[in-house]
Amino acid sequence: MAFLRSLSRCLSRSFSTSAAAASIPSAGGGLSPTFVGREKPRVVVLGTGWAGCRLMKGIDTGIYDVVCVSPRNHMVFTPLLASTCVGTLEFRSVAEPIGRIQPAISRAPGSFFFLAKCTALDTESHTVHCETVTDGAGKTTLEPWKFKVSYDKLVIASGSEASTFGINGVKEHAIFLREVYHAQEIRRKLLLNLMLSDVPGISENEKCRLLHCVVVGGGPTGVEFSGELSDFIIKDVHERYSHVKDYIHVTLIEANEILSSFDVRLRQYATNQLTKSGVRLVRGIVKDVQPEKIILNDGTEVPYGLLVWSTGVGPSPFVSSLQLPKAPGGRIGVDEWLRIPSVQDVFSIGDCSGFLESTGKPTLPALAQVAERQGKYLANLLNRIGKAGGGHANSAANVDLGAPFVYRHLGSMATVGRYKALVDLRQSKEEKGLSLAGFVSWFIWRSAYLTRVISWRNRFYVAINWLTTFVFGRDISRI
Amino acid sequence: MAFLRSLSRCLSRSFSTSAAAASIPSAGGGLSPTFVGREKPRVVVLGTGWAGCRLMKGIDTGIYDVVCVSPRNHMVFTPLLASTCVGTLEFRSVAEPIGRIQPAISRAPGSFFFLAKCTALDTESHTVHCETVTDGAGKTTLEPWKFKVSYDKLVIASGSEASTFGINGVKEHAIFLREVYHAQEIRRKLLLNLMLSDVPGISENEKCRLLHCVVVGGGPTGVEFSGELSDFIIKDVHERYSHVKDYIHVTLIEANEILSSFDVRLRQYATNQLTKSGVRLVRGIVKDVQPEKIILNDGTEVPYGLLVWSTGVGPSPFVSSLQLPKAPGGRIGVDEWLRIPSVQDVFSIGDCSGFLESTGKPTLPALAQVAERQGKYLANLLNRIGKAGGGHANSAANVDLGAPFVYRHLGSMATVGRYKALVDLRQSKEEKGLSLAGFVSWFIWRSAYLTRVISWRNRFYVAINWLTTFVFGRDISRI
Numbered sequence: 001m002a003f004l005r006s007l008s009r010c011l012s013r014s015f016s017t018s019a020a021a022a023s024i025p026s027a028g029g030g031l032s033p034t035f036v037g038r039e040k041p042r043v044v045v046l047g048t049g050w051a052g053c054r055l056m057k058g059i060d061t062g063i064y065d066v067v068c069v070s071p072r073n074h075m076v077f078t079p080l081l082a083s084t085c086v087g088t089l090e091f092r093s094v095a096e097p098i099g100r101i102q103p104a105i106s107r108a109p110g111s112f113f114f115l116a117k118c119t120a121l122d123t124e125s126h127t128v129h130c131e132t133v134t135d136g137a138g139k140t141t142l143e144p145w146k147f148k149v150s151y152d153k154l155v156i157a158s159g160s161e162a163s164t165f166g167i168n169g170v171k172e173h174a175i176f177l178r179e180v181y182h183a184q185e186i187r188r189k190l191l192l193n194l195m196l197s198d199v200p201g202i203s204e205n206e207k208c209r210l211l212h213c214v215v216v217g218g219g220p221t222g223v224e225f226s227g228e229l230s231d232f233i234i235k236d237v238h239e240r241y242s243h244v245k246d247y248i249h250v251t252l253i254e255a256n257e258i259l260s261s262f263d264v265r266l267r268q269y270a271t272n273q274l275t276k277s278g279v280r281l282v283r284g285i286v287k288d289v290q291p292e293k294i295i296l297n298d299g300t301e302v303p304y305g306l307l308v309w310s311t312g313v314g315p316s317p318f319v320s321s322l323q324l325p326k327a328p329g330g331r332i333g334v335d336e337w338l339r340i341p342s343v344q345d346v347f348s349i350g351d352c353s354g355f356l357e358s359t360g361k362p363t364l365p366a367l368a369q370v371a372e373r374q375g376k377y378l379a380n381l382l383n384r385i386g387k388a389g390g391g392h393a394n395s396a397a398n399v400d401l402g403a404p405f406v407y408r409h410l411g412s413m414a415t416v417g418r419y420k421a422l423v424d425l426r427q428s429k430e431e432k433g434l435s436l437a438g439f440v441s442w443f444i445w446r447s448a449y450l451t452r453v454i455s456w457r458n459r460f461y462v463a464i465n466w467l468t469t470f471v472f473g474r475d476i477s478r479i
Numbered sequence: 480m481a482f483l484r485s486l487s488r489c490l491s492r493s494f495s496t497s498a499a500a501a502s503i504p505s506a507g508g509g510l511s512p513t514f515v516g517r518e519k520p521r522v523v524v525l526g527t528g529w530a531g532c533r534l535m536k537g538i539d540t541g542i543y544d545v546v547c548v549s550p551r552n553h554m555v556f557t558p559l560l561a562s563t564c565v566g567t568l569e570f571r572s573v574a575e576p577i578g579r580i581q582p583a584i585s586r587a588p589g590s591f592f593f594l595a596k597c598t599a600l601d602t603e604s605h606t607v608h609c610e611t612v613t614d615g616a617g618k619t620t621l622e623p624w625k626f627k628v629s630y631d632k633l634v635i636a637s638g639s640e641a642s643t644f645g646i647n648g649v650k651e652h653a654i655f656l657r658e659v660y661h662a663q664e665i666r667r668k669l670l671l672n673l674m675l676s677d678v679p680g681i682s683e684n685e686k687c688r689l690l691h692c693v694v695v696g697g698g699p700t701g702v703e704f705s706g707e708l709s710d711f712i713i714k715d716v717h718e719r720y721s722h723v724k725d726y727i728h729v730t731l732i733e734a735n736e737i738l739s740s741f742d743v744r745l746r747q748y749a750t751n752q753l754t755k756s757g758v759r760l761v762r763g764i765v766k767d768v769q770p771e772k773i774i775l776n777d778g779t780e781v782p783y784g785l786l787v788w789s790t791g792v793g794p795s796p797f798v799s800s801l802q803l804p805k806a807p808g809g810r811i812g813v814d815e816w817l818r819i820p821s822v823q824d825v826f827s828i829g830d831c832s833g834f835l836e837s838t839g840k841p842t843l844p845a846l847a848q849v850a851e852r853q854g855k856y857l858a859n860l861l862n863r864i865g866k867a868g869g870g871h872a873n874s875a876a877n878v879d880l881g882a883p884f885v886y887r888h889l890g891s892m893a894t895v896g897r898y899k900a901l902v903d904l905r906q907s908k909e910e911k912g913l914s915l916a917g918f919v920s921w922f923i924w925r926s927a928y929l930t931r932v933i934s935w936r937n938r939f940y941v942a943i944n945w946l947t948t949f950v951f952g953r954d955i956s957r958i
Contacts, residue, residue, distance in 0.1 A: 010687035029680020195594040201508020208489035
């Protein structure tokens with residue numbers, strides 16, 4: 001093995017006859033403050049959602065080093081996530097690695113992506129405390145370790161968390177639909193239940209339960225998922241699981257109206273379409289979630305095999321733990337320039353933030369559209385500050401920030417399955433304006449999304465996925 | 480909710496104000512013996528590998544009902560599995576759902592796929608005992624249940640198991656490369672290690688360990704995986720993880736020679752190619768596998784971050800448990816017609832079977848090629864028996880079986896990464912014949928595989944995957 005002994009700095013370490021030194025990461029490691037004049041100022045971004053990714057895409061890496069801290073190394077193209085559960089799209093097609101959004105992160109010497117979560121914030125010393133995320137290490141468990149990162153500018157874009165409204169059992173038994181692994185779990189469970197219900201010896205009751213898919217929450221995500229699911233049942237289950245096709249049902253439970261933010265005619269259209277494609281719409285409030293059934297407020301028991309929960313979002317424990325002034329709903333409070341006014345050099349965008357009451361502006365909805373617009377605005381603002389020489393910590397006091405952030409709603413979209421979608425182009429709920437439903441809006445919806453999927457690779461893949469689903473049907477292998 | 484009460488037979492069960500009957504699958508359910516004259520004879524196939532799937536594809540469903548029992552609802556296109564670990568191909572592209580291979584399974588009233596494993600065999604009463612596989616049910620655990628299936632013809636094609644040669648720690652710490660979930664685990668771990676090694680606070684030793692990828696076993700799978708991995712490092716890690724590119728290494732450990740079944744010139748070519756692309760070839764025998772290092776026979780300690788084990792296969796516990804005459808190596812013994820001679824109507828094909836010594840024929844290698852040829856042969860044989868009226872249990876005694884199974888080796892192929900492959904067209908190890916190496920054989924290899932991936936959908940997807948990898952590079956999102 002003589003030829004092995006001189007390749008690189010790792011080689012001597014990787015073959016040794018002495019006991020290899022057990023290597024515990026040194027406590028307290030991290031990135032120190034940048035030197036003014038010698039180093040670029042460092043923007044630290046917490047999160048890789050729509051807001052954080054749009055910001056990183058727009059940041060001028062000639063001015064700043066970018067350090068991203070997130071438990072996820074990719075952005076999820078959330079509007080298409082529901083389609084992946086039933087195999088219309090591949091999981092990979094809706095995930096965009098951060099290095100493709102901002103290549104400097106994988107190449108520039110001072111820019112990094114850290115697979116970690118932020119645990120605490122020290123705004124006095126301009127430092128974030130982080131801890132590595134090591135789940136998925138497989139059989140060998142790896143102890144997470146802590147480190148610190150000093151920032152010149154900090155952007156908190158860590159997003160929100162699915163709300164359970166304090167209902168017992170939701171976290172234990174329901175599946176949310178916010179991450180790719182949620183979609184994977186839904187897919188695995190749906191296919192498992194389809195196969196198990198075909199095995200001899202199963203009772204009729206159990207078969208009905210296993211194949212009862214319940215969706216709680218009638219917002220765009222719940223409606224889109226119900227639509228995709230009923231489409232999958234009509235087109236694919238009838239052909240490929242024909243033994244059990246009469247047993248599978250979808251129920252959508254909503255406390256108020258479905259798609260409550262949409263125009264009344266669109267709501268009526270969506271209700272008709274869903275009912276026509278076999279989705280049962282139930283108005284009810286969930287009281288308790290048990291392993292195989294949910295209990296509604298009126299005492300009705302609903303057995304289920306698959307339970308998907310999409311009732312809205314609220315602040316994450318990290319956001320709640322921050323000692324900063326809050327906006328209504330527990331979000332981090334920001335001013336018109338998306339700054340946290342009480343501290344220096346800290347900004348917040350996306351679902352985790354909201355305008356402070358003192359701004360007189362309403363809290364914006366937790367939409368991809370809002371997050372994306374805020375990310376874009378803040379990238380330009382930081383670039384402006386950096387160009388004016390205010391990039392380093394505590395040096396932006398006299399920079400002219402320009403126009404504040406103003407949100408203009410471009411319209412809402414939702415699919416209801418089977419080449420049907422709704423597009424609501426009104427500025428707000430109260431106004432009148434254009435609303436579309438049917439094939440034309442489905443086509444607009446698909447085109448709009450195709451042009452917003454960030455990389456050409458994924459645009460290409462999504463188009464190919466849609467084409468193959470159309471030609472060959474959906475994929476049903478359970479891997 | 481009045482509108483809910485009359486949709487289908489499941490509806491009354493799925494909403495109830497009384498307590499829903501807890502539904503335990505009835506014990507002892509199953510498929511009874513078929514009635515001669517009134518029902519088609521039933522072929523029961525255990526397994527969804529190359530052998531079982533090729534058989535099911537070729538079976539005449541006008542003659543037989545087909546019941547497949549397997550813990551996996553898809554066939555894995557194993558020769559391309561190594562490529563999926565590093566993102567050259569998508570996981571979905573190498574998995575073919577059983578319903579696409581034999582559509583009758585999802586449609587014909589008497590044909591079924593059962594997600595289950597066979598636990599015992601009663602050849603006297605022509606019955607297999609099964610138990611459902613319910614892993615992956617997510618948060619809610621589902622108790623597996625038992626059932627029985629009567630067969631007219633039984634085909635045991637349940638495959639083999641990766642051998643550990645009794646070495647301590649292999650099952651706990653190494654990852655095999657035989658199923659799609661293995662490839663997913665390898666991918667997740669590789670990307671996790673790449674990201675963790677970039678986090679501040681990690682020691683140089685730990686960084687070297689995390690990024691040391693060790694492959695044990697120098698057969699085609701081990702060589703192909705090492706080649707793909709070094710290709711991934713050269714092309715993708717250098718660009719997208721440039722901070723850690725000098726730390727990542729691949730070591731291939733083999734007790735004898737790599738690709739020992741190949742022509743000596745091809746072996747030399749493979750050795751040169753792998754060494755040139757940075758793979759270290761080590762001749763050694765593994766003595767012990769510990770969580771973060773392996774110990775070789777000579778005392779050398781090799782720290783690793785990722786350990787892939789591909790040293791060959793042996794009989795599974797199910798095959799070992801069967802009270803049937805065995806062929807050399809513990810496989811199920813069959814005669815020249817692939818029958819188990821001591822019992823009626825039972826056949827065995829693929830890696831789990833071998834010729835009985837009494838046949839005077841050698842045990843065939845555990846190759847996809849052999850399994851595929853046996854599946855095709857046995858489908859024809861069963862069709863012949865069925866046409867002659869011997870389809871039902873105990874009725875084939877006087878049927879002329881025709882020519883026995885003869886295996887003709889068509890050549891071996893292996894890739895070594897970077898558009899290079901080996902093709903050995905010799906009939907056996909001792910003979911002389913054509914052997915090719917380099918780009919031409921890589922092209923032959925890719926074309927040969929493309930035409931053997933079963934469905935047009937997957938042929939199309941594999942071609943698209945290769946094209947996008949070539950144009951855009953590999954995908955690195957960790958989902």
